[in-house]
Amino acid sequence: MGKIYWIASYPKSGNTWTRTFLTNYWRNLDQPVDINELEGGPIASARELFDESVGIESSDLTSAEIERLRPRVYREVAENSPENLYLKVHDAYTCTPDGIPLLSKEATAGAIYLIRNPLDVLVSFAHHSARPVEKMIHALNDPNYAFVNSPNRMHNQLVQKLLTWSGHVLSWVDEPGLNVLVVRYEDMHRDPESAFGAMVRFAGLDFDEDRLRKAIRFSSFDVLQSQEQEHGFGEKMPFSESFFRKGKIGSWREQLSDEQAAEIVSGQRAVMRRFGYLDEQDQIVF
Amino acid sequence: MQTYSYSAFGLTLTSELACPFLFPAQPDRPVDVHIRMGSVPAELDAPTAKGVLYQARPNQFLMRLDDVAAFLVSDGNEIIIERAPQATDDEVLLFLFGSAIGALLHQRGTLVMHASAIETERGAVLFVGHSGNGKSTTAAALHKRGYRILADDICPLALDDNGNPVALPGFPQLKLWADTAQKLAHETDGLRRVRPQLEKFGLLVHDEFVNQPLPLHAIYHLTNNNKKEFKLEPIEDSRRFNIILFNTYRKRFMDGLEMRADHFKLATTAGKTARMRRVTRPSAPFMLDELVELLEQDFKAD
Known part of the structure; x- marks a missing residue:
């Protein structure tokens, strides 16, 4: 079995929150950890990780070559790591042109897959990217959607295929032979001890209830937001106002028109139903 | 086979592959580095470090990029290139004057x-x-x-x-x-x-x-x-x-x-x-x- 636990999600679905919780749990300090020093990085798609492991600069490689090499990068990283690794990832679970999983199964111990109501994802994603909601509706519904896809310039991350929102979810949760824990963002809010406790157990960490409660408290939205207000947060996009915006459930209701919501629901209906975001009458739950 | 002489990285290079973007060597300088075309082993004996596409041991470095070329860099003075038939000269040169020459310069003790x-x-x-x-x-x-x-x-x-x-x-x-x-x-x-x-x-x-x-x-x-x-x-x-x-x-x-x-x-x-x-x-x-x-x-x- 591999050594990498992926902290996997579509963007804006609780990934940073989870990394903050896990960092607090690991370090077990008397005060909250600094959000600018979180574990769980670098992101799997970081260019430096690839370049160092391969020995060739990814910026001299074609996207097909990069895709073919990425599974070997994670294998190499896992083989050379004395202990388990926890890496953030936004890529969908896809295969290379050779049919090999991009996030090599041999390198993988498991994946914590975080899922959130796509309507709230949409609102948060639009805010985060400082883009109009309409554009992000298109992104969530686009089977070819990818991050940092421009061929004319170099970005500090590699291309990440996200697929549609539903495509992203299914790529992870239905991948045969992949050891996955699915956690809903909404459950992290409503019942943090169960949600985060499940992560601790899944990731093979020693379970301790006091430590769990403390780590939850130290990664509460208020703590994160006030740290950002005071010192800034490195993962905020340059054009957005803040990274930790509302952290609430159902804030789409104040931001989206009925038509906009319907456009997402009609594109993502089956997966929304399956994970409890639509009820039996197709009413939106959160 | 025709060879070319160049000056780059403060060194005098002779090469069997034309490197059109390099300066020609100054005459009568001793040659520091030979770049040759040839075949390259699949593995090094007892490598002490490995990455996805390279292996290294003291004074030897091997890198292989499928469909482009493999490079064997030795003793800070020799690079052997085994090129893939479909690779263009520009592609071979890109990696020759990237990781391969980088390894050679490491071998020469420069930082x-x-x-x-x-x-x-x-x-x-x-x-x-x-x-x-x-x-x-x-x-x-x-x-x-x-x-x-x-x-x-x-x-x-x-x-x-x-x-x-x-x-x-x-x-x-x-x-x-x-x-x-x-x-x-x-x-x-x-x-x-x-x-x-x-x-x-x-x-x-x-x-x-x-x-x-x-x-x-x-x-x-x-x-x-x-x-x-x-x-x-x-x-x-x-x-x-x-x-x-x-x-x-x-x-x-x-x-x-x-x-x-x-x-x-x-x-x-x-x-x-x-x-x-x-x-x-x-x-x-x-x-x-x-x-x-x-x-x-x-x-x-x-």
Whole structure:
């Protein structure tokens, strides 16, 4: 079995929150950890990780070559790591042109897959990217959607295929032979001890209830937001106002028109139903 | 087989593969490095370091990129290239004058910086930082302002006869992505792509290039963040050595070469003498003119 636990999600679905919780749990300090020093990085798609492991600069490689090499990068990283690794990832679970999983199964111990109501994802994603909601509706519904896809310039991350929102979810949760824990963002809010406790157990960490409660408290939205207000947060996009915006459930209701919501629901209906975001009458739950 | 002679990285090279972007060698210089075409083993005996595409042991380095070429680099004086039939010369040259020559320069005991560099009145100024942070772009923008280029991407440091650190020249080409070329008003129509599939171009700078070692003046560590202001700060004494080592070219190659002692000595000396600054710019938009003005002001200052 591999050594990498992926902290996997579509963007804006609780990934940073989870990394903050896990960092607090690991370090077990008397005060909250600094959000600018979180574990769980670098992101799997970081260019430096690839370049160092391969020995060739990814910026001299074609996207097909990069895709073919990425599974070997994670294998190499896992083989050379004395202990388990926890890496953030936004890529969908896809295969290379050779049919090999991009996030090599041999390198993988498991994946914590975080899922959130796509309507709230949409609102948060639009805010985060400082883009109009309409554009992000298109992104969530686009089977070819990818991050940092421009061929004319170099970005500090590699291309990440996200697929549609539903495509992203299914790529992870239905991948045969992949050891996955699915956690809903909404459950992290409503019942943090169960949600985060499940992560601790899944990731093979020693379970301790006091430590769990403390780590939850130290990664509460208020703590994160006030740290950002005071010192800034490195993962905020340059054009957005803040990274930790509302952290609430159902804030789409104040931001989206009925038509906009319907456009997402009609594109993502089956997966929304399956994970409890639509009820039996197709009413939106959160 | 016909061979060509060139001068690059302060060395005299003979090559069975034509390298049109290099300067011809000065006559009657002893040859430092032989570049030959031939076959290359699949593995090294007892490698002491391994990456996805390379293996290394003291004085030997092997790298293999499918469909392009394999390179065997030995003793700091020989590179054997086994090329794939479908590879273009440009593609082979791109990796030859990337990781392969980088490994060779490590083997020669120089401290190979992952840096672009220019000539100033006070000596060589190097730009280091993660890929994508603007090393080549910054050098290209200063070139546009009339500074001569010393190196792009790979810049070895060595000690001169008096024990002072010097920066060695690379070769007279800047690699630019389409957006940078456009920003600097270089027409890409006339430029050669570094690989047919990439929007990345080779800008030849033969007339604005220093092909000789320069005393090391300054090292700028380029970083960026999501804030709106620029920041230029001296690098603390305690961090200087680490900044230099972290920004060596393919630092993991050195593990296999087991040549760390030389590198430590060079890094210590360079860290003591060079002006070292960390420059943080807003990540977006890339305010290149402002960045370059800030740097220019600083490296001209006392």
